[in-house]
Amino acid sequence: MANTAETRLQEAIQAFDFGGEALDASRYGCGHINDTFCITVRDRDGEQTRFILQRISGAAFAHPEQVMSNIMGVTEYLKNKILEEGGNPVRETLSILRTRTGEAGYTDGDGQMWRVFLFIEDSDCLQQADTPELFEASALAFGGFQRMLADYPASTLYETIPRFHDTVNRLEKFKAALEKDVMGRAKEVGPEVEFVLAHEEDCAVCMNALREGKLPLKVTHNDTKLNNVLIDKATGKGICVIDLDTVMPGLSINDFGDSIRFGANHSAEDEKDLSKVNFDLPLFEVYTRGFLKGCGGVLTQAEIDYLPWGAKLMTLECGIRFLTDYLEGDHYFAIHRPEHNLDRCRTQFKLVADMEKVWDEMLDIVHKYA
Ligand code: ADP
Ligand code: GN1
Ligand code: MG
Secondary structure (H helix, E strand, C coil): CCCCCHHHHHHHHHCECCCEEEEEEEECCCCCCCEEEEEEEEECCCCEEEEEEEECCCCCCCCHHHHHHHHHHHHHHHHHHHHHCCCCCCCCCCCEECECCCCCCEECCCCCEEEEEECCCCEECCCCCCCHHHHHHHHHHHHHHHHHCCCCCHHHCCCCCCCCCCHHHHHHHHHHHHHHCCCCCHHHCHHHHHHHHHCCCHHHHHHHHHHCCCCCCEEECCCCCHHHEEEECCCCCEEEECCHHHCEEECHHHHHHHHHHHHCCCCCCCCCCHHHCCCCHHHHHHHHHHHHHHHCCCCCHHHHHCHHHHHHHHHHHHHHHHHHHHHHCCCCCCCCCCCHHHHHHHHHHHHHHHHHHCHHHHHHHHHHHC
């Protein structure tokens, strides 16, 4: 287990030339994976500038240098695309600040890697879609991400987390964790285990479609929750897709699906009162419209047909992952209370059950906008 990030924070700050004096370094954001800090710097002109400093999670990423290689390649490519399309490359994708020795990341004395991005100011990071318009803005941004990377050389990307969205493999890992039951928690999760086992066959649907050549491998983001896109405060547009650690070859339907999982409801991912957790079909519709528009025609008919499966399986898989982490002792997702991962698992399974009730409507909506 790595030490807390704070023990190496000053060392990490020293590794970068922020162009002035660091006035403050504070924990920032609501990500579950990396340790994120906001660094406020007084530059040589006396102006204050902010940066995002992150310690990349060693529990999630075995090869952080491969994560940074992917991000360097993708952001450079996106900057050119954004310029071609008349956009602002410093605001519409991440910009890496290199270390004093010119590296993309700094490895600390514990062997953990740190990296710095320019802070994208005048933007909001939402934990819930306050309005359908904002949710649609996120859909346009994530769809646009697919579109802009449609011709990116996928073979140059590392698989930063092997089998990240292989739901069948996630199911196997869950079963192994249940069998081992290292924390003695299996006895508390009977209904959740039953729910997973009742969905065993579903877990294979998208992986089978990939294997059979129905669904193509694309360059995808793989972690498209609402708080991984920044919304421009002035225009309400999705200005910048962030959290590029899992950009790698994957299924486009998973990018669609993960956004639906997180955003097509009116509750938090860790809501304890399940009566408040309801899948919202109108929000599903809004997102579908925005995503397909953002994709600008790069999806095949089969990808469109499978979008509802992307939504259902990303939600099921995420619930299985939370449950697995709970059984294994909460090593992967950051938790802020005991049973946090179990609460998260329960919301996901409630949403899956809701989706199953309106499955035909989901199919109709997808075909309405296809
Ligand atoms: P995690 O993998 O832990 O989710 P993220 O890369 O998503 O880490 O970063 C966590 C949070 O930090 C984001 O949700 C967002 O609030 C904020 N953030 C990350 N990068 C930037 C940036 N370049 N500008 C402004 N805020 C950012
Ligand atoms: C993690 O990094 P973050 O917090 O944006 C996770 C996603 C999960 C999500 C659940 C690399 O996303 O896969 O869907 O939590 N990211 C990684 O909220 O595992
Ligand atoms: Mg994130």
